[in-house]
Amino acid sequence: MKSMLQFRRDCTAFFQALSEDGQSPLVFGDGLENRPVLMLIGEAPGEQEALQGKPFVGKAGKNLARFLETLELRREEIYISNVVKFRPTKAGASGRRVNRPPTREERELFTPWLMKEIAIVKPDALVTLGNVALQAFVKDTIGNLHGAWQRAVVAPPEKKAFTLPLFPLYHPASVIYNRALTAVYEEDLLRLRETLRVKSNAGNDD
Ligand code: URA
Numbered sequence: 746m747k748s749m750l751q752f753r754r755d756c757t758a759f760f761q762a763l764s765e766d767g768q769s770p771l772v773f774g775d776g777l778e779n780r781p782v783l784m785l786i787g788e789a790p791g792e793q794e795a796l797q798g799k800p801f802v803g804k805a806g807k808n809l810a811r812f813l814e815t816l817e818l819r820r821e822e823i824y825i826s827n828v829v830k831f832r833p834t835k836a837g838a839s840g841r842r843v844n845r846p847p848t849r850e851e852r853e854l855f856t857p858w859l860m861k862e863i864a865i866v867k868p869d870a871l872v873t874l875g876n877v878a879l880q881a882f883v884k885d886t887i888g889n890l891h892g893a894w895q896r897a898v899v900a901p902p903e904k905k906a907f908t909l910p911l912f913p914l915y916h917p918a919s920v921i922y923n924r925a926l927t928a929v930y931e932e933d934l935l936r937l938r939e940t941l942r943v944k945s946n947a948g949n950d951d
Pocket of ligand 1: 799
């Protein structure tokens with residue numbers, strides 16, 4: 746799609762001008778770029794994503810497989826992306842680069858690009874994973890909003906703002922580190938499955 750190609754070129758040029766030496770290349774979205782039933786939004790690419798140039802591969806890809814299996818969807822049927830499109834790293838104990846959460850400044854720089862991306866893809870609904878993705882839309886926390894449909898305002902720069910249904914989920918990585926969240930995450934996923942079914946039976950109405 747021409748507008749997606751242009752988006753990637755513009756975004757690459759913008760961040761190339763800002764980037765520091767050694768910053769990993771941008772990792773763009775993957776999947777159905779035109780009106781998918783869902784757009785899944787993560788935080789930022791990790792090591793495997795930066796190596797393979799695709800979001801949610803490697804360990805995160807395994808979590809994604811579980812997500813897709815529960816929702817009875819294929820990867821090619823949805824669009825998958827991240828708020829921040831390069832891998833944020835810091836020096837680890839052994840001198841190796843390790844992942845770090847994106848800074849507020851990085852998130853703020855990338856949010857208008859995410860809004861543009863959503864306006865091009867035009868998904869029926871958004872699913873955010875964790876606080877970083879959720880807070881690109883609302884100033885509340887995943888602890889308060891997970892597992893229930895919200896209304897997200899999508900405001901691409903220089904374009905008319907519009908709203909989309911948004912379902913916030915915990916980030917699967919945080920579920921791994923906090924076992925108590927496993928049951929909550931599973932329950933939320935099942936609720937998403939039920940409500941998506943109702944939506945698609947109703948002809949994709951919100
Ligand atoms: N991989 C991604 O692409 N995004 C995440 O948020 C986590 C892993």
